[in-house]
Amino acid sequence: MEKTKNPAAGLRQRLRDETRPFHNALEARLPLARGLLSERHYRDHLSFLLGFYAPLEQRLQAVAGLDEVVSSLNARWKTKRLESDLALAASTSSRACRMEVDLIHRDEAIGALYVLEGATLGARVLLPRLRRAGVLPGATGSRYLDAYGNDAGRMWESFCTNLQALPQAAGPGVINGAVDTFRNLLQWRKRWERHA
Numbered sequence: 001m002e003k004t005k006n007p008a009a010g011l012r013q014r015l016r017d018e019t020r021p022f023h024n025a026l027e028a029r030l031p032l033a034r035g036l037l038s039e040r041h042y043r044d045h046l047s048f049l050l051g052f053y054a055p056l057e058q059r060l061q062a063v064a065g066l067d068e069v070v071s072s073l074n075a076r077w078k079t080k081r082l083e084s085d086l087a088l089a090a091s092t093s094s095r096a097c098r099m100e101v102d103l104i105h106r107d108e109a110i111g112a113l114y115v116l117e118g119a120t121l122g123a124r125v126l127l128p129r130l131r132r133a134g135v136l137p138g139a140t141g142s143r144y145l146d147a148y149g150n151d152a153g154r155m156w157e158s159f160c161t162n163l164q165a166l167p168q169a170a171g172p173g174v175i176n177g178a179v180d181t182f183r184n185l186l187q188w189r190k191r192w193e194r195h196a
């Protein structure tokens, strides 16, 4: 079990503390985050994410009771958005590799969702940069990066409210799920780079 640095802090703060090193390491590796804003890098980013999201979301969709604790769950899945963005970017996911995902229990699933929902905050940072660089294809822009449009703030806040409403006993499982998911994502990124 992961040790929290400050067990008395709220779940949201603990999640942020425990996963920050992974976030920083990942961000440092992502070409788009480092200002490499070409169409090739955008396509590669989508392919990389699809290989991670598709198997993970498939697993998460099979977790019983998740929709009882996470609001608007159906609107949060991103696999189809990534697929349609890749099709628009004239790429059929050049590299169709997929990550392996273990069975996930409900609390861990919430932790995994924390990672995926948090990624929408980073997407909001990348979106205007890519727009300015003229990289997004077609009038529809990016269905993944702009997943929630004007509702982005509301979707994140409602997810955080869902987190705070969980019973205290759920905390360790949620944190483990988030840390594992970030660790897997970082591993996936390293594998992706090795085969680039």
Ligand code: HEM
Pocket: 012, 015, 016, 023, 026, 027, 030, 032, 033, 114, 115, 116, 117, 118, 119, 120, 121, 122, 123, 125, 126, 185
């Ligand atoms: C797939 C890749 C990414 C994942 C999984 C991810 C995950 C997360 C998570 C979980 C949070 C929530 C932290 C919290 O609890 O407040 C977050 C916040 C954030 N991320 Fe990322 N992120 C990703 C990529 C990026 C990138 C590329 C950028 C910048 C270009 C970025 C910038 C941010 C910012 C600015 C915040 C908000 C920080 C705050 O308001 O405190 N992220 N991200």
